Amino acid sequence: MRKAVIRAEQVTRNLKLGTHVVPALRGVDLAIYANEMVGIVGPSGSGKSTLLGIVGGLDSPTDGTIEIDGIDITRMSEGQLTDIRNQKIGFVFQFFNLIPTLTALENVALPIEFAEAPRHKPFDRARELLEMLGLGDRYQHRPSELSGGQQQRVAIARALANDPPILLADEPTGNLDTHSGETVLQALKTIRDDNGTTVVMVTHDQSLAAQMDRVLTLVDGRIVNGVASDLVNASGKQNAAKA
């Protein structure tokens, strides 16, 4: 049997909004396997970011079970979750959050310099990752001297600096034009293929979602499909949910 790198069983998450409770997730079951590249789509407010936060140990479920790389993280303390995040997870968000005063190379090297038990020499690894993502000629550029797509690829390199087995990306192309979005998707494919990283990407872009191995569609806090061939169907459901 293939090994699930991420496993969720009946995960629920109730969020408090003032005096009422929003059921952001209502019983999510999923298994994501090593080296898969999985897309998560669904209407705004359907729980995509909430799910990614729980999978990444930024948040804990109200109920249900979540396992990362075979470890049950459901009832871990904040400190334990921080360790899991540092060892297992790389995050990429819509906004790149690079440090503006540092070069691309320095931005990528930084998390290795801060790691408790670094596995790489910071600048050697940073060069290797930037090279892998097609930025071999941009080491010394600062974020303001790079395009959006280039900045997001630097952010991906930074997320991979300490070799996490899992990369979670929440709308990483949401702030980019189509061409730049495509270069970011190619970068994610490269790290999956060459680095063996399992990639989970939330996206609104159907043409990017269609390039994933598998697409999960969330509607109202539940997964309503599981395979790529459901995508056309799923977008129909999404439209229905929006209307």
Ligand SMILES: Nc1ncnc2c1ncn2[C@@H]1O[C@H](COP(=O)(O)OP(=O)(O)O)[C@@H](O)[C@H]1O
């Ligand atoms: N910090 C929060 N406090 C209260 N409710 C929240 C919070 N964050 C998100 N929500 C609500 O939870 C639901 C799911 O949100 P989210 O996971 O951000 O959806 P998506 O990423 O699919 O747009 C929405 O109804 C949203 O309004």
Ligand SMILES: [Mg+2]
């Ligand atoms: Mg979101």
